[in-house]
Amino acid sequence: AQKVTQAQTEISVVEKEDVTLDCVYETRDTTYYLFWYKQPPSGELVFLIRRNSFDEQNEISGRYSWNFQKSTSSFNFTITASQVVDSAVYFCALSEVGGGFKTIFGAGTRLFVKA
Amino acid sequence: GAGVSQSPSNKVTEKGKDVELRCDPISGHTALYWYRQSLGQGLEFLIYFQGNSAPDKSGLPSDRFSAERTGGSVSTLTIQRTQQEDSAVYLCASSLRRRSSYNEQFFGPGTRLTVL
Numbered sequence: 249a250q251k252v253t254q255a256q257t258e259i260s261v262v263e264k265e266d267v268t269l270d271c272v273y274e275t276r277d278t279t280y281y282l283f284w285y286k287q288p289p290s291g292e293l294v295f296l297i298r299r300n301s302f303d304e305q306n307e308i309s310g311r312y313s314w315n316f317q318k319s320t321s322s323f324n325f326t327i328t329a330s331q332v333v334d335s336a337v338y339f340c341a342l343s344e345v346g347g348g349f350k351t352i353f354g355a356g357t358r359l360f361v362k363a
Numbered sequence: 364g365a366g367v368s369q370s371p372s373n374k375v376t377e378k379g380k381d382v383e384l385r386c387d388p389i390s391g392h393t394a395l396y397w398y399r400q401s402l403g404q405g406l407e408f409l410i411y412f413q414g415n416s417a418p419d420k421s422g423l424p425s426d427r428f429s430a431e432r433t434g435g436s437v438s439t440l441t442i443q444r445t446q447q448e449d450s451a452v453y454l455c456a457s458s459l460r461r462r463s464s465y466n467e468q469f470f471g472p473g474t475r476l477t478v479l
Contacts, residue, residue: 291452292470293456293470295467295468295469298466298467339406350408353406353408355404356404356405
């Protein structure tokens with residue numbers, strides 16, 4: 249069965265601090281996809297990144313970076329030099345190829361970045 | 364181009380009434396999802412449509428919930444005999460589903476349902 253755990257419910261940082269959002273997943277499938285989405289205060293979820301299970305290469309996009317480790321079933325997200333505009337709820341999600349096409353989302357981590 | 368649109372944006376109804384929520388996906392997107400997000404909670408999968416295939420209804424919480432997708436485009440989520448616990452934001456998403464590939468989902472703004 250699919251499961252996504254985001255243990256951090258809320259994180260509060262001061263602007264310019266680095267912050268890491270944790271995501272741990274469970275799956276029996278060997279082929280799966282992992283995602284991160286951002287939900288700003290305006291409400292609409294925005295896609296950030298997708299990773300498939302065969303690609304463990306870490307990725308950096310500007311101030312954002314993702315660390316995918318199959319050995320620990322984790323797909324953590326780091327924001328470097330956080331900014332107030334990064335304040336949002338961040339969701340990690342998992343789709344198993346063998347589990348139909350539904351996507352299971354974690355409970356989300358609410359990030360507050362204070363000026 | 365237009366994104367995913369949902370209507371109404373807000374719906375207040377009385378317990379026991381039926382409601383219909385509408386989703387217009389991005390043109391050309393073959394996959395359509397419905398989720399429910401309760402206050403301060405994560406997203407709960409409800410149902411998934413892909414092309415002409417039978418929908419995955421495994422997330423529907425009860426038989427009061429149903430959804431259809433007409434012509435492979437617009438979708439309607441219907442909740443019959445609404446209960447107060449149905450109060451939530453209902454989100455629709457669409458994606459360009461390719462064979463053996465999971466593409467990102469594009470979300471609509473949601474419909475906030477309040478059952479009094």
